[in-house]
Amino acid sequence: MKLYYSPGACSLSPHIVLHEAGLAHQAIKAPTKTHQLEDGTDYYTINPLGYVPLLELDDGARLREGPAIVQYLADLVPTKNLAPANGTLQRYRLQEWLTFIGTEIHQKYSPLFNPNLPEEAKQVFRDKLASRYKWVDGELQGKQYLMGDNFTVADAYFFTVTRWADPLKIDLSPFPNVKAHHERVKQRPAVQEALKTEGLLK
Template sequence: MKLYYSPGACSLSPHIALHESGLAHEAIAAPTKTHKLPDGSDYYQVNPLGYVPYLVLDDGTALREGPAIVQYIADQVPDKKLAPPNGTLARYQLQSWLNFIGTELHKGFSPLFNPAMPDEAKALSKERLLGRLKWLEGELAGKTYLMGDDFTVADGYLFVVTNWAKPMGIDLSPYPNLVAYRGRVAARPAVQAAIKHEGLL
């Protein structure tokens, strides 16, 4: 399968999931600023929406949207416990985390990346983000990972999104549980492998 990614973007989450899974894959850079693929072709010809991640399966079927892609990857290797089994309450809790990260954190960062966004709007977005991070800090108390002792695809996603705090001027030091959690995730060999592949070390 092929994963189209942009270095350091949210596509790092399925990139981590692929490394955790051990599944054979090809990761292809599709930078969001240029939309030019390594061979010089236009990424819009692959994905008309132009954003990442985008997963193309061996039969040519495509999947878009990170939370769907990472669950697909996890379900290919159930023994790795990257996602609880479908139909279980734990699976719905995983989906709840993926939705929270996607809508409350990921999209919360979006205005901060937009140079055209007025400073007042950025300040409001930042204030809302800090509230969500404070809540998250409490949820991480006494836990190794979001779902307990097992690393799941939600952890890869949370790690990637919270990577954006530093470049966006958000100090995570008031959230020691989150900082310690990020250290645990960062130390995982698969996370290091995905980061290295994207040239982020």
């Protein structure tokens, strides 16, 4: 399998899951700024949408969108318990988390990366993020991970987007459970490995 990623982007989520799952893969850098691979290939010829992540399977089939990719990877290794079994209420709870992270957190961060967005507009998104983090902080009370005691693909996604808080001036100090979760996930060996591969650990 090949994972096309851009360092520190949302593609870090499936990158973490690949390491957690212990699946053999090739990580190929596809920078979101240049859309050019290291061998000179135009990334748009691989993914016409131009963004990451993209997972290419051994048979050449390609899968886009992080929440779909991480569930696919989790289902390849059910014994790792990275996702509850399909058809169970817990699986839908996982999908509930993945959707929430994608639409209520990831999407609110996206405008903050735009250097042309006025500061007043950015503050609107920061305030919305703060309200969402406050809710997640309550959900994490007494839990190790989003779904309870077990790490799942939702934790990888939440960790990935929450990494953007500091550089984008999102104050997480009012949310101790969110901060504790972030540090807990960061210390996992598979997460450390993905961060190292992407050049994100000093």
